[in-house]
Amino acid sequence: xxxxxxxxxxxxxxxxxxxxxxxxxxxxxxxxxxxxxxxxxxxxxxxxxxxxxxxxxxxxxxxxxxxxxxxxxxx
Numbered sequence: 001x002x003x004x005x006x007x008x009x010x011x012x013x014x015x016x017x018x019x020x021x022x023x024x025x026x027x028x029x030x031x032x033x034x035x036x037x038x039x040x041x042x043x044x045x046x047x048x049x050x051x052x053x054x055x056x057x058x059x060x061x062x063x064x065x066x067x068x069x070x071x072x073x074x075x
């Protein structure tokens with residue numbers, strides 16, 4: 001796949017079976033990631049809290065502390 005990423009996903013079940021599959025995927029762009037985040041997180045946290053968490057995650061690299069994010073996730 002052009003510009004895709006390759007991985008081999010292996011799962012070992014409790015009954016001892018090993019399931020393995022080779023997968024290719026295309027990296028998501030920023031808009032796609034935002035949509036996926038909203039679809040997964042908003043039903044759990046609500047729109048307002050999801051927006052706050054999304055803002056904190058986007059600023060994570062330059063954050064002085066993770067405490068505000070952890071407080072938001074824990075509360």
